Amino acid sequence: MGCEITHVEYYLPEEVFSNEDLKKEFPNTDLDKIEKIGIRSRSIASENQTSLDLAYNAAIKLLEKVDKANIDFLLFCTQTPDYLLPTSACILQDKLGLKKNIGALDFNLGCSGYIYGLAVAKGLIEAGIATKVLLLTGETYSKLINKNDRGNRTIFGDAGSATIISNSKINKLFNFELGTDGSGAENLIVRNGGVKNVKEIDPEIKKYGTDNHYTNNDLYMNGPEIFNFTIKNIPLLVKRTLISNGLDVNDLSYTIFHQANKFMLEYLKKKNKIPDSKFYIDLEDTGNTVSNTIPIALKRSLSKGYVKKGDKVLLAGFGVGYSWGSTIIEI
Amino acid sequence: MNKQDFFEELQELLELDFTLTETTVIGEIDSLNLLSLITFLDENFDIQKTGEELKSITSVKNIIDLIGEDSLS
Structure with missing residues (x-):
């Protein structure tokens, strides 16, 4: 089964x-x-x-x-x-x-x-x-x-x-590779509003990056650190997923990564040596929708005919936590 | 990578409209150009630096110090 x-x-x-x-x-x-x-x-x-x-x-x-x-x-x-x-x-x-x-x-x-x-x-x-x-x-x-x-x-x-x-x-949801590194928790976080730190009434306004302002009540993302985490871990994740499923890039019809942003995706494509024809990017009208990016891209790639029945597609998600995971599906 | 190529690639990725030398002060690097710098260092020198290290960069010399003078011919 x-x-x-x-x-x-x-x-x-x-x-x-x-x-x-x-x-x-x-x-x-x-x-x-x-x-x-x-x-x-x-x-x-x-x-x-x-x-x-x-x-x-x-x-x-x-x-x-x-x-x-x-x-x-x-x-x-x-x-x-x-x-x-x-x-x-x-x-x-x-x-x-x-x-x-x-x-x-x-x-x-x-x-x-x-x-x-x-x-x-x-x-x-x-x-x-x-x-x-x-x-x-x-x-x-x-x-x-x-x-x-x-x-x-x-x-x-x-x-x-x-x-x-x-x-x-017939099994069409293949082996998974999952990963976690909680040492990166501070790099993508909403510090207040949970049980540990209640929301502040008059929080200090902080600045980061280029003209971005936030408080501890808001979402904070350390972009360079998240980018570093991604380029360090995701190529290895893709490699391990292929190995654990006994496949290589040539066996895949497509790869659908978490649609974080095009710049990051283009670099991950290059680092993973995935050809353009097998790499799906589709976030122009959605932005990064967090846990929704992969199902949205999967649905759109199917609707647009890029991905077809019988295709093997590698899916990879990564981000806040840090947390990451990948698998291969057969359509 | 030789120094001249290094200066030229750095100028392009940081979108600067003046020629770089070892002593050029480049000032604060904006968020998107910082990502370009991360990929440049990773791709050409296999170096991953922390956000804090990268944010402290204000000159070409700072970047050379990060990658090591020996990495450039």
């Missing part, structure tokens, strides 16, 4: 924040420079729209094609849950009208989250605990970013996604 991805859908909120909007708010912005990161606009959740809502909307699209009575586990990846408790996945089970005799849980991961969701789904199916897992991702980093933080407002967008992982006669 094995498992496979049978359906993928995503949802982007309606409100769009373009580079022109960015220029209006930050007149010093050099739009030619922003071309380097390959993002022209990003979808932003409205004031009352949460990650749970975005994932819900993606799931509704997916449930037009899947009988929800067969779903027997719900996984929800988010770092912006509606509440500290209860678990958003429990609320989603009810909202989506899924059966009550199913498991449901949230897990808190960022850009590696989709890969971890696939790994957990595979484990549940292979252990006989579930047969059809609904994996949802939803993220609204826009709500964590200081409005005067140009850098992060340039990079991040909001989105939700929904994927079905089902048991199958």
Whole structure:
């Protein structure tokens, strides 16, 4: 027995924040420079729209094609849950009208989250605990970013996604390679708002990079350190994933990495010696949507015909934590 | 890499409109150019420097000190 991805859908909120909007708010912005990161606009959740809502909307699209009575586990990846408790996945089970005799849980991961969701789904199916897992991702980093933080407002967008992982006669979800290094926690963090540090009423305004401002209530990203982590670890991750599956780059039809930004992706492509024809980049109108980038890119690569039935595709996610993971799927 | 190529590549990646020498002061490097510098150091010298080390760079001499004078012919 094995498992496979049978359906993928995503949802982007309606409100769009373009580079022109960015220029209006930050007149010093050099739009030619922003071309380097390959993002022209990003979808932003409205004031009352949460990650749970975005994932819900993606799931509704997916449930037009899947009988929800067969779903027997719900996984929800988010770092912006509606509440500290209860678990958003429990609320989603009810909202989506899924059966009550199913498991449901949230897990808190960022850009590696989709890969971890696939790994957990595979484990549940292979252990006989579930047969059809609904994996949802939803993220609204826009709500964590200081409005005067140009850098992060340039990079991040909001989105939700929904994927079905089902048991199958032929296994199409291959071996995983996962990694963790918590020593990098401080480099991508929201320091206040959890239980350890409550939100400050009048927080100190800090500056980093080029004209970016934030407080400890907001998301902080040390871009150079995150970049260093990525170029050090991800080529090795790709190599290990290929080895553990007994494959090499020539056996792959495509590679879909976490769509962090075009500059980083181009360099990772070069370092991994992956030809242009096998490397998917698609974030121009979404930005970096954290745990949603891989399912969005997967869905789009399928819809656009780049990825076809029978293709082997390497997926790799990496980021906040630090946390990283990779696997190979067969379409 | 010889020094002349090093100066030229550095000038291009930092988007500077003046010729670089060992004593040129380049001032603060913006976020995107810092990423270009990281890839340049990684690709050509297999060097990964911390964000703090890179942020302290204000001159060409600082960069040569990071990679080591011996790395340039």
